[in-house]
Amino acid sequence: MALSRTQSTFAPPVQEARRWLDGIQFPVDRALINVSQAAPATAPPxxxxxxxxxxxxxxxxxxxxxxxxxxxxxxxxxxxxxxxxxxxxxxxxxxxxxxxxxxxxxxxxxxxxxxxxxxxxxxxxxxxxxxxxxxxxxxxxxxxxxxxxxxxxxxxxxxxxxxxxxxxxxxxxxxxxxxxxxxxxxxxxxxxxxxxxxxxxxxxxxxxxxxxxxxxxxxxxxxxxxxxxxxxxxxxxxxxxxxxxxxxxxxxxxxxxxxxxxxxxxxxxxxxxxxxxxxxxxxxGQWLASERKEILIRRSAIETEFSQLAARGWKLLGLGAYFAYLKHPFPDKSDALAKRMVAEQSILCLPGTMFRPNGDPAAHGELRIAFANIDSDGIKTLFKRLEMMCG
Missing domain, CATH: 3.40.640.10 (Type I PLP-dependent aspartate aminotransferase-like (Major domain))
Known part of the structure; x- marks a missing residue:
């Protein structure tokens, strides 16, 4: 029996990642950092x-x-x-x-x-x-x-x-x-x-x-x-x-x-x-210009903070708009690593396997960070947690 049109594709990645949170209680001193979705999480002005x-x-x-x-x-x-x-x-x-x-x-x-x-x-x-x-x-x-x-x-x-x-x-x-x-x-x-x-x-x-x-x-x-x-x-x-x-x-x-x-x-x-x-x-117009300025400030914060990860084998493959695209240094495949990051460091991000064809080996080393909803201080916290993943 032929597949239906919807059966011919994969589950929505953001929704799949959200299901990784089911049943998890995050420590009071380590709240979830959600960098999985590239959309503002606050209301319009x-x-x-x-x-x-x-x-x-x-x-x-x-x-x-x-x-x-x-x-x-x-x-x-x-x-x-x-x-x-x-x-x-x-x-x-x-x-x-x-x-x-x-x-x-x-x-x-x-x-x-x-x-x-x-x-x-x-x-x-x-x-x-x-x-x-x-x-x-x-x-x-x-x-x-x-x-x-x-x-x-x-x-x-x-x-x-x-x-x-x-x-x-x-x-x-x-x-x-x-x-x-x-x-x-x-x-x-x-x-x-x-x-x-x-x-x-x-x-x-x-x-x-x-x-x-x-x-x-x-x-x-x-x-x-x-x-x-x-x-x-x-x-x-x-x-x-x-x-x-x-x-x-x-x-x-x-x-x-x-x-x-x-x-x-x-x-x-x-x-x-x-x-x-x-x-x-x-x-x-002026408000949007200030929004752009804030995003560029966060981009700069990622460039500044990334040095601590670079020293541990991470690579910054791409950076701009709402996104930082990273190559991690671990033997884990990115989908398994992304799930482990939820449990170990209260970070929800998307693995490269969601952005490449099945079987593409590059996907296993990549993670996407969407920083639309974390400020410069949040970026510092995020990178500290990523650094802790390295032991």
Whole structure:
């Protein structure tokens, strides 16, 4: 009997890791440090919550179905701000709002692929991308990255076949944190353009990029709409994780196909969430800049504190956005080690086995630390506990 679409993929990794906590009582002097999930664990700022509460009471339309591709005002705001930040001319009709960035990816893949088609994913990959491809009957083609966890477009060229429909990049990267250089992203765009396939660029963490200015020039390239599909999440920028608001920027023709998917799955994105995202874009520029600054402070703290682990054989493979990607020095495989860390040091993180294909030996030495919810002092405590794992 054939497997169902959901049976064809693995269990959700974050939920699996949470089950490792079942039945464990953590010592009073060693509370759990949860660095497993890359999402803010605090509510949006009070001013945004107050604005959303007012919308809830005063705008009857916020309780009704809205446009499948999203509120016109929010699409217009995204187009205007993206045009400014990328030095390009992006139209409202090239923007759609989705129920989170995962749905944006699902919509993009559904508009591109049939069962048996292929999509190239650099490894380590974002596991939900792999899961959706599995459930869609689309073959994930693993593209190994180099020692800096950067993918090579010339190596990708060798993986392109007549069934290839897209290449997927995530920058800043989840899980590795690496910020892809502009010329590297440009080279992948040219490769995709040459072969008539899509380049999907997931920029969920663009607001926390350490670089100033546009991270790439793709939107200013001729006929970018024929190749580029950009994905974005408002969840990370404005702490709107529970409201599920994302975006997809691509050609109007592509969005006509995306609309079919969105209308069938959710009909329209969350009305309150969309209005909250719009209010945030229009009113929280300085607040978001301070959020970015804090994340960069935490990144710096990891760089500073890591020396004590480096002396014990650890390696910092990647760092950026919400993530530090580590290579551990133990004989344990990473999935077994991650479970042991819960019991021995009250640390919950994700093993590299959740970000690579089965049988990839590199996975056994890797751990992902998501530091969205621990400050610099918390990072010091985390690293002390990791050091204690070494004895």
């Amino acid at each position: 009070l001013a945004m919550r107050e604005a959303m509460a007012e919308i809830l009471v005063s705008e009857p339309a916020s309780h009704l179905y809205g446009p499948t591709l999203g509120l016109e005002a929010l699409r217009t705001e995204v187009a205007a701000q993206w045009s400014t930040s990328y030095g390009a001319d992006i139209a409202k009709g090239e923007v759609a709002i989705t129920s989170g960035c995962n749905q944006a990816f699902a919509a993009a893949i559904t508009s591109l692929c049939s069962a048996g088609d292929e999509v190239i994913l650099p490894t380590p990959w974002y596991f939900n991308h792999k899961m959706w491809l599995d459930m869609s009957g689309v073959q994930s083609v693993s593209l190994p990255t180099d020692s800096s966890l950067l993918p090579d477009p010339e190596k990708a060229r060798a993986f392109i076949t007549p069934r290839t429909r897209a290449i997927v990049l995530v920058t800043p990267n989840n899980p590795a944190g690496v910020e892809y250089p502009s010329d590297l992203v440009g080279a992948f765009f040219e490769l995709a353009q040459e072969h008539g396939i899509a380049l999907i660029v997931d920029e969920t963490y663009r607001d926390f990029d350490s670089r100033l200015g546009a991270p790439h020039d793709l939107f200013s390239r001729s006929n970018w709409q024929d190749t580029l599909i950009q994905l974005y999440s408002f969840s990370k920028a404005y702490r709107l994780t529970g409201h599920r608001v994302g975006a997809i920027v691509t050609s109007q023709a592509r969005l006509a196909e995306v609309e079919k998917f969105l209308d069938t799955v959710t009909i329209c994105p969350s009305q309150i969430g969309q209005r909250g995202a719009l209010w945030g874009m229009q009113n929280l």
